[in-house]
Amino acid sequence: xxxxxxxxxxxxxxxxxxxxxxxxxxxxxxxxxxxxxxxxxxxxxxxxxxxxxxxxxxxxxxxxxxxxxxxxxxxxxxxxxxxxxxxxxxx
Numbered sequence: 579x580x581x582x583x584x585x586x587x588x589x590x591x592x593x594x595x596x597x598x599x600x601x602x603x604x605x606x607x608x609x610x611x612x613x614x615x616x617x618x619x620x621x622x623x624x625x626x627x628x629x630x631x632x633x634x635x636x637x638x639x640x641x642x643x644x645x646x647x648x649x650x651x652x653x654x655x656x657x658x659x660x661x662x663x664x665x666x667x668x669x
Contacts, residue, residue: 599662601622601624601632602632602635602636602641602658603658603659603662604622605618605622605632605633605636605642606636606641606642606651606655606656606658606659607651607659608621608622609642609649609650609651610650610651610656610659611650612648612649612650613648613649613650614647614648614649615629615633615647615649618633618649633649636655639654640652640654640655641654641655641658642655
């Protein structure tokens with residue numbers, strides 16, 4: 579299964595933590611007002627396998643909601659965006 583192989587190669591808990599955080603926040607920003615997977619893949623420049631992993635992760639943390647193929651940032655996801663921006667302004 580392609581998705582399983584891709585998941586094994588991509589681990590959120592190890593190296594590249596900062597780039598993962600940036601990417602997750604970028605996804606949250608791009609679906610703030612709603613968006614579909616195809617448009618998100620184009621904007622973020624990720625393949626289908628990786629975008630599925632990130633979207634599933636965000637969904638499992640209740641940072642996005644999915645309704646009829648439309649992804650939207652939740653209020654909890656908006657808090658993450660704000661905190662990320664606060665952190666960046668301090669650095």
